[in-house]
Amino acid sequence: MPKRYSPDKKDINTEEKIKIAARSVFHKKGFVATRTRDIALEAGINLALLNYYFRSKEKLFDIIMAETLHTFVASLISVLNDESTSLQHKVEAFTKAYIEMLIREPEIPIFIMSEMHHHPDKLLARLNAKALLFESAFAKQYVQEFEKKNIAAMPMLQFLMNILGLTVFPFVASPLLKKIGNLSGNEFNALMKERIKRIPEWISLIMNPDAHP
Amino acid sequence: MPKRYSPDKKDINTEEKIKIAARSVFHKKGFVATRTRDIALEAGINLALLNYYFRSKEKLFDIIMAETLHTFVASLISVLNDESTSLQHKVEAFTKAYIEMLIREPEIPIFIMSEMHHHPDKLLARLNAKALLFESAFAKQYVQEFEKKNIAAMPMLQFLMNILGLTVFPFVASPLLKKIGNLSGNEFNALMKERIKRIPEWISLIMNPDAHP
DNA sequence: GTCTATATTTAGATAGAC
DNA sequence: GTCTATCTAAATATAGAC
Numbered sequence A, B: 001m002p003k004r005y006s007p008d009k010k011d012i013n014t015e016e017k018i019k020i021a022a023r024s025v026f027h028k029k030g031f032v033a034t035r036t037r038d039i040a041l042e043a044g045i046n047l048a049l050l051n052y053y054f055r056s057k058e059k060l061f062d063i064i065m066a067e068t069l070h071t072f073v074a075s076l077i078s079v080l081n082d083e084s085t086s087l088q089h090k091v092e093a094f095t096k097a098y099i100e101m102l103i104r105e106p107e108i109p110i111f112i113m114s115e116m117h118h119h120p121d122k123l124l125a126r127l128n129a130k131a132l133l134f135e136s137a138f139a140k141q142y143v144q145e146f147e148k149k150n151i152a153a154m155p156m157l158q159f160l161m162n163i164l165g166l167t168v169f170p171f172v173a174s175p176l177l178k179k180i181g182n183l184s185g186n187e188f189n190a191l192m193k194e195r196i197k198r199i200p201e202w203i204s205l206i207m208n209p210d211a212h213p
Numbered sequence C: 001g002t003c004t005a006t007a008t009t010t011a012g013a014t015a016g017a018c
Numbered sequence D: 001g002t003c004t005a006t007c008t009a010a011a012t013a014t015a016g017a018c
Helices: A014-033 A036-043 A047-054 A057-080 A087-104 A108-118 A120-124 A129-134 A137-150 A154-172 A174-181 A187-208 B012-035 B034-043 B047-054 B057-080 B085-104 B108-118 B120-124 B128-132 B137-149 B156-172 B172-183 B184-208
Strands: none
Touching: A014 A036, A014 A047, A014 A057, A014 A108, A014 B012, A014 B108, A014 B137, A036 A047, A036 A120, A047 A137, A047 A174, A047 B047, A057 A087, A057 A108, A057 A129, A087 A108, A087 A137, A087 A187, A108 A120, A108 A154, A108 B012, A108 B172, A120 A129, A120 B172, A129 A137, A129 A154, A129 A174, A129 B172, A137 A154, A137 B120, A154 A174, A154 A187, A154 B156, A154 B172, A154 B184, A174 A187, A174 B085, A174 B108, A174 B120, A174 B128, A174 B156, A187 B156, A187 B184, B012 B047, B012 B057, B047 B057, B047 B108, B057 B085, B057 B108, B057 B128, B057 B137, B085 B137, B085 B156, B085 B172, B085 B184, B108 B120, B128 B137, B128 B156, B156 B184, B172 B184
16 A cells, blocks of 8 residues: 655545545445446546555455444444433434434445445444444433333334434435435435434334323 | 246246246345346256346346335235225234235345435336325325324325334344344344334324323 | 357456556 | 556356257
């Protein structure tokens, strides 16, 4: 991997240009459907440079995927581990952060889910997902909340399915939903912004069915 | 396309063998990642026979996709258009039918969603999805219900996102969820069966926040 | 209808000039 | 570092024997 010092002005160097193009094309088409020629074209560089900088299509993909996964879980982690906020606030913060991120990068969920189905081991090997959820500040609050109320807790995994299903799924199914509702991209996004307010209310109703007279 | 009369015993003819294998491989790997050789091998037939019967990989794929889409919406349609059942019952019937279907064929959602993102026009061209939802018996009941209660209805699209997100999303994210929860396939399915009971309750809470003291 | 052998196309990767 | 030209390895599809 060549070093670059580039104390240059504003211009982006070649390696970065390739990564930006690769991210865009991989996210849109996935690993197998992406051709290195597509990336080179999008980056405005010569095909041979891709291998010069990244050795192979797969190594380039691994880098992009690692960064994308980080984007996908980073905001989740910071929300889950903030000791200073309430459970309800965490749900609100998560929903807002996630939907805003997904409006900016709507292809990320289908990209990750799709690649995850085709190479689960490769993608999940590093992820200590169990610790991520079950050892977070969120987890402690979650069990405390239910102990306090002395009711049977919804298993945390069911909770996770609910909040991810409500926030992430519309982006996975967006082509279908746009067709059904005859929606433009902007109209779809407006519906999703509406959900930023609604989802925490719905989650609250689901988890505390007795507390809302 | 060759005709076959096959008043044969129990044995399956070659065309059907190819379709069964193609469905399995396409569902698992998607269109681009599937090689015709994989299908031939899985079907136990010669590679050339695939082209003999179906002309091309793409034509075979189109047939499989049409059938898969039919599976995916058929149970939905019959539920939505049953004039004799209540709104609540429709939600219960839908949830049960869908989750049971998805336990049998868990790759269908990621398969459809993934292909839909990559060729939205091709897949959605025929589907009169708008009529499917907005002209159903379900739609009439939906607006009536809210008029009766004299409250602002949740837009039907938001309702659709909710029920699909709660039922379908876990199957899209199953590799991630299994990893996080350290679940086997059977344990995952058990959680989903639990959701058959829970989701209609949650939907009811969300849609009628005042009716549950 | 089914097979073997092969033609054609495409995409990832590299050699070597500049 | 960047380019042109090319090598090599797949994978779809077909020709033609049986």
